[in-house]
Each structure stands twice: as C-alpha cells, then as structure tokens.
Amino acid sequence: MGLDQPRLNDAGEDVWIDVIQKMDEVYSDLIQSQTELEDKNDALEEADEFIRSVLGAMTDVLIVCDAHGRIQQVNPALVSMTGQSEDVLLGTPFADLFAEEDKDKAGGFLDLLVVGKDVAPCDVGLRVKEGPAAVVALNCRPRHDHRGRLAGMVMVGRPIGELQRAYRELDAAHEQLSQAQQRLLVSEKMAALGRLVAGVAHELNNPISFVFGNMYALKRYGSAIKKYLTASDNHVSRQEMEALRKDLKIDKVLRDIGPLVDGTLEGAERVRDIVEDLRRFSSNQQEAPETFNVVRLMHTAVDWVIKAQRIKPGITFNAPDCLEMTSRKGHVHQIVVNLVQNAADVLSGREDGTIDLSCSSENGTIVIRVADNGTGIAQAEMDKLFEPFFTTKPIGSGTGLGLYVSYNMALKLGGDLQAANRPEGGAEFTLRIPDHVPQTV
Ligand SMILES: Nc1ncnc2c1ncn2[C@@H]1O[C@H](COP(=O)(O)OP(=O)(O)O)[C@@H](O)[C@H]1O
Numbered sequence: 489m490g491l492d493q494p495r496l497n498d499a500g501e502d503v504w505i506d507v508i509q510k511m512d513e514v515y516s517d518l519i520q521s522q523t524e525l526e527d528k529n530d531a532l533e534e535a536d537e538f539i540r541s542v543l544g545a546m547t548d549v550l551i552v553c554d555a556h557g558r559i560q561q562v563n564p565a566l567v568s569m570t571g572q573s574e575d576v577l578l579g580t581p582f583a584d585l586f587a588e589e590d591k592d593k594a595g596g597f598l599d600l601l602v603v604g605k606d607v608a609p610c611d612v613g614l615r616v617k618e619g620p621a622a623v624v625a626l627n628c629r630p631r632h633d634h635r636g637r638l639a640g641m642v643m644v645g646r647p648i649g650e651l652q653r654a655y656r657e658l659d660a661a662h663e664q665l666s667q668a669q670q671r672l673l674v675s676e677k678m679a680a681l682g683r684l685v686a687g688v689a690h691e692l693n694n695p696i697s698f699v700f701g702n703m704y705a706l707k708r709y710g711s712a713i714k715k716y717l718t719a720s721d722n723h724v725s726r727q728e729m730e731a732l733r734k735d736l737k738i739d740k741v742l743r744d745i746g747p748l749v750d751g752t753l754e755g756a757e758r759v760r761d762i763v764e765d766l767r768r769f770s771s772n773q774q775e776a777p778e779t780f781n782v783v784r785l786m787h788t789a790v791d792w793v794i795k796a797q798r799i800k801p802g803i804t805f806n807a808p809d810c811l812e813m814t815s816r817k818g819h820v821h822q823i824v825v826n827l828v829q830n831a832a833d834v835l836s837g838r839e840d841g842t843i844d845l846s847c848s849s850e851n852g853t854i855v856i857r858v859a860d861n862g863t864g865i866a867q868a869e870m871d872k873l874f875e876p877f878f879t880t881k882p883i884g885s886g887t888g889l890g891l892y893v894s895y896n897m898a899l900k901l902g903g904d905l906q907a908a909n910r911p912e913g914g915a916e917f918t919l920r921i922p923d924h925v926p927q928t929v
C-alpha cells in the first residue's frame with residue numbers, strides 16, 4: 489500500500505478481514521457440498537445401475553405398482569414377454585397386463601392387500617406380443633412406505649412353460665442317471681460273472697462227468713440184460729441160463745441199477761441248480777423273496793470263487809448245516825461272492841492264505857462274516873471302500889464297484905455291511921440282514 493493513499497482505520501480493516509474470511513468459509517462449504525453431491529450422485533447412479541442389472545438378469549417377470557395400481561417399475565423379462573417398452577408400460581394400470589379372463593382376479597389383488605389380507609400364489613395369464621396368453625406362477629406381496637403404509641405391490645411371475653421345461657429336463661436327467669446306475673450295476677455283475685466263469689465251469693464239470701460215467705455203466709448194464717433176456721426167449725437150458733446169469737453179472741447189475749439211476753438224477757439236479765444259480769446271478773430282474781438255506785448258498789459262492797483261483801486259499805467254515813432265511817437269494821449270493829472274491833484277491837499268489845467264513849442267526853438277523861489273513865485295509869482307505877469306483881487294484885482287474893453294489897444291496901435287504909481290520913491282521917467284512925426281508929424293500 490502506498491504512503492500517499494488514505495489508510496483505513498483498524499475497525500474498517502477488521503470488517504474486511506471478517507468479510508473475506510466468511511467468503512472463504514462459504515466458498516469451501518460450497519466446494520464441500522459440491523463434492524458430497526457428486527459422491528451421492530455417483531452412489532445413486534451405481535445403485536441404479538445395480539438394480540437395473542439385477543432386474544435385467546431376472547428370468548421371472550417383475551411388476552411393481554403404486555397404491556392406485558399404476559405400474560411404477562417393470563423388468564426386461566416382462567418387456568420382452570409383452571412386447572411393450574418400459575416407457576409405454578409405466579403409469580398404466582397393471583391389470584391391463586393380464587389376459588381378459590384373469591383381469592378381474594388380478595384387479596382384486598390390491599383390494600385384498602388394502603384390507604391386510606394375503607394374495608395366495610396363483611397361475612395367471614399375461615397378454616403377450618402375439619398368440620395365446622403366457623401363463624405365469626405369480627407371487628404378489630405388498631410394498632410399504634417408510635411410515636409403514638401400503639404404497640403399492642410387487643408381483644413376480646415365473647413363466648410356467650419355463651418351469652415345465654425345467655421339470656422335463658430334471659426328469660430326463662434323473663432318468664439318465666438311473667439308467668447309468670442300472671448300467672453300472674449290470675457291468676459290475678458282468679465283471680463278477682466273468683471272473684466266476686472258470687469256477688462255475690469247474691463246478692459243472694463234476695456232476696456232468698458223474699452223469700456221463702453213470703450213463704455208460706447203465707448202457708453196459710442194458711446190453712447185459714438184453715443179452716440175458718434174448719437167451720431166455722430162445723429157450724436155452726436152465727444150466728446155461730444160470731451160467732449166463734453169472735457171466736453177465738446180472739444180479740450185480742440189478743442191484744446197481746437203482747443207485748446208478750439215483751446218482752445220475754442227483755448229478756442232473758446239481759447241474760440244474762448250478763445253472764439256476766448262474767441264471768439268478770446274471771439276471772437283472774428284481775427277484776421275489778424266497779426261502780433258502782443261506783449256509784448252502786455261502787458254500788456255492790465260495791466254491792465258485794475258489795475253484796477259479798490258481799493257488800487255492802484255505803477255507804474255514806463256522807456255521808450250522810442249515811440256516812433258513814426268506815430274502816432275495818440272488819442279492820445275498822452276489823454280496824457273498826463279492827466279499828469272498830475280494831478276500832481271494834488280497835490273498836492271491838500266497839501259499840498261506842486263509843478265508844474264515846461264519847454264519848449265525850442272532851435275534852432275527854443273519855450275520856455273515858468273511859475274514860482273511862491278507863494285508864488288511866489302510867486306515868485312510870476305510871472311509872472310501874464303499875464309494876463307487878474306489879479300487880486299489882491295477883487297471884483291468886478291479887472295477888471298484890463290488891463293495892458299492894454290495895453295500896447298497898445290503899441296505900435294500902434291510903440290513904448293512906461293515907468293514908474292519910482284525911487284531912491278528914487281515915480284513916473282516918460283516919453282513920447283517922434280517923432273516924425275513926422287510927415288506928417295504
Ligand atoms: N478283504 C479285503 N482286504 C483288503 N482290502 C480290501 C478287501 N476287500 C476290499 N478291499 C479294498 O476295497 C477296494 C474296493 O473293493 P471293491 O469295491 O470290491 O472293488 P474291486 O475289488 O474291484 O477293487 C479294493 O480295491 C481293496 O482296496
């Protein structure tokens with residue numbers, strides 16, 4: 489400030505300083521409000537965008553209207569279904585969206601909400617661009633303002649066509665899954681059958697060679713008797729007949745014929761039983777429960793498996809001669825075969841392998857144990873044993889389905905199957921099944 493200019497007095501200066509300070513404050517307040525406003529605007533835009541993207545992602549249709557039934561908000565799904573733009577729809581009565589026959593019903597929604605009642609979910613038709621109305625499963629809820637007063641309602645509709653398609657797809661997926669499961673069961677059974685074939689062939693060989701032997705003997709006996717009878721017809725002398733009788737061993741032949749025929753029949757029956765067991769084993773039909781001797785069934789299962797082993801493990805059997813049960817014989821047979829097969833697998837190549845089997849009846853439950861002196865089961869594998877495809881066998885030798893299938897069969901028979909390690913080493917599987925299969929399974 490120059491010396492020749494008039495000086496303001498102190499009080500005048502203070503006023504100016506005050507004014508400038510106030511202006512500064514106002515200015516900074518202004519800047520502050522401006523930034524806040526911009527932030528709020530950004531947040532608002534973001535929220536708006538967020539809501540739009542959520543509404544846009546909905547496949548269900550959305551209609552929001554005010555307390556007078558005028559549309560306030562719709563989503564793209566509704567726009568594309570009705571073929572009318574959002575701008576056209578906003579502010580129009582919501583009831584106009586509905587097909588003629590459902591207009592009255594929809595129009596009553598607000599009346600119900602006004603008196604505090606609920607609108608039950610229902611199927612209604614919506615007018616569409618062209619063609620018949622699109623039926624949606626509609627949910628209608630009230631909307632309240634910040635004071636808790638009814639401000640309108642929100643309707644969400646799921647196109648039934650889409651629902652039905654989803655159901656159909658679910659159904660098809662379910663069907664595919666059960667078919668795949670069925671195929672899995674069949675392939676496990678076929679794999680088991682493949683392994684058993686050698687054992688079964690051996691089993692069949694015994695009675696068949698027995699029947700053959702007997703038939704040859706019977707044929708010889710037949711010609712001896714024929715010779716003797718021809719001589720008798722030719723009126724040969726009594727002494728000659730006696731000599732012939734001795735020569736042809738007719739008395740022995742007559743003595744032997746009965747037991748020979750019985751033995752042959754028994755052999756043929758045995759063949760029939762084996763074929764029957766085999767048929768049952770390979771059958772994919774749900775079989776009806778029948779009464780059978782489970783101990784005999786265990787013997788057959790063991791015979792089938794062991795006969796096919798190169799080095800045969802020792803077998804101990806702790807069971808009465810006969811224990812009857814009424815159950816699905818094929819299932820029980822398949823479980824026992826699987827358990828014995830696993831025991832034989834773990835003992836394969838060993839000279840000192842033993843499989844210990846037992847069967848007892850405890851308060852209406854048949855308890856079958858199959859134990860071996862193999863490697864046992866590693867603790868980490870204990871939980872996985874019954875999972876499908878869990879196998880520790882090389883590719884080609886194990887399917888990993890034997891225990892899975894067996895476990896599920898045991899459940900189906902109303903029982904269960906458990907695995908454990910024996911204190912003396914080796915694994916032990918315990919199958920428990922009711923001696924009468926429950927009616928419901
Ligand atoms: N007696 C057993 N001793 C040791 N491990 C066993 C025994 N039985 C089953 N396991 C284990 O359980 C796995 C699954 O058995 P399983 O379901 O029958 O399929 P797979 O025999 O085809 O491997 C076997 O690979 C094996 O590791």
Ligand SMILES: [Mg+2]
Pocket residue numbers: 826829830888890891
């Ligand atoms: Mg197996």
